[in-house]
Amino acid sequence: MTTPRLRIAVQKSGRLADRSLELIAGAGLRVLKGVNELLYRIENQPIDLLRVRDDDIPTFVADGVAELGIVGYNVLAEHFPDADLESQIVQRLGFGKCTLKIAVPNDAVYEGPQSLEGKRIATSYPNILGKWLKNNGVNATIVEMRGAVEVAPRMKIAHAICDLVSTGATLEANGMKATDLVLSSEAVLIKAPHAPPADLEHIYDMVVHRFDGVTASNGAKYVMLNAPREHLDEIIRLIPGADAPTIMPLAGRDDAVAVHAVCQENVFWDTLDKLKSAGASAILVLPIEKMMR
Structure with missing residues (x-):
């Protein structure tokens, strides 16, 4: 008889990948790399790590492919712009903090959201930006880009951008300045809409409690x-x-x-x-x- 295994979706590469594995290791879960990069197994507990693109994690968890997932709040908010996100979040994990901000060229006059009226704004987060513009009563054209958003004004693609900011060095290097805050983000632990199978409930609870313990001890x-x-x-x-x-x-x-x-x-x-x-x-x-x- 096959032993049931809890599945946790994590980012395969990128900003949160290493920190997610550090959290898992800090919770006493020993990671064994699999025969491929898509599946890692936990040696000392019946748990599998599904290593996927960050954009796929909300879908994997929402569809029940994974019982838990570690993803940036910004990715979750973009994927489910009209959902009650708090009902999906088990914990805020305290790492991967960043902000999604409006940025404009250094020589541009910016006096708040109304300065964007009728302008073109490049972003990789059209749903989040669209919601923010609507809440601020601004009509603007959203130009969706999948990368290198910061070059859009210089290339005359857009007048402003909405992008993730951590240190601000990338904006500075491209002659831009951050202005209004659109969204604050960090890594979050999310759950599937349905409770885990009864024979995995104790593993599920153990993981959540251990993650909480690791998060609570960070900086304490x-x-x-x-x-x-x-x-x-x-x-x-x-x-x-x-x-x-x-x-x-x-x-x-x-x-x-x-x-x-x-x-x-x-x-x-x-x-x-x-x-x-x-x-x-x-x-x-x-x-x-x-x-x-």
Whole structure:
């Protein structure tokens, strides 16, 4: 009898491919490369990775070919412009962050969306752009391109573009400037519309919980310090992103306690200086490798 296997669709190559595999490895799933590049197997769990084009991931998951998928929110929004996307998203994964923005030549006068009225705008995201233009009451012509969108104004194909921006270096190199934000994006874990088969539910839940643990531990720090009781409230307020820190008595001391906290935000040196000034001592900041919430 063949053992049922959970299927996760991931990007074969591109911006999110390596980070998706890092997430999977971080969740303790050992990836075995298959005889071809389209299918990888998980050695220690009944899971297959379907490695496909990013544009195909929403379809694979929506059609139930894969129970889960890792894809950019921008791809999901472009593929299903009128759908309730939040109902499809299991988790926001915190990597692959970028923005979809309007960009115009440096010498162009831009005073908001109305500056695009009657203009031509090149993009690889016609559905997202079309929705944004409609919401802003702008009538413009969308020129769909599959690549090198940033050269469209220079080639006289369009007056402006709508494209993904991370560092802005590509725009700068092409004499353009980013203006209005159209969409904020990051990698998301999406699910099929129907629940997984009963014999795969425990694997499905395990994957979701482990991914959540990996995501939660990214950038998180474990802070330990000693605090005088009289300044405890002030010190707790200074610990960034801490939720209900653990307070423990110190052996042989009634005037101070030990404080342990998980910080979901960066702990900078100036924060440590403020904690020290408030009376904290023996301050330790440790990275968190794994965390289960």
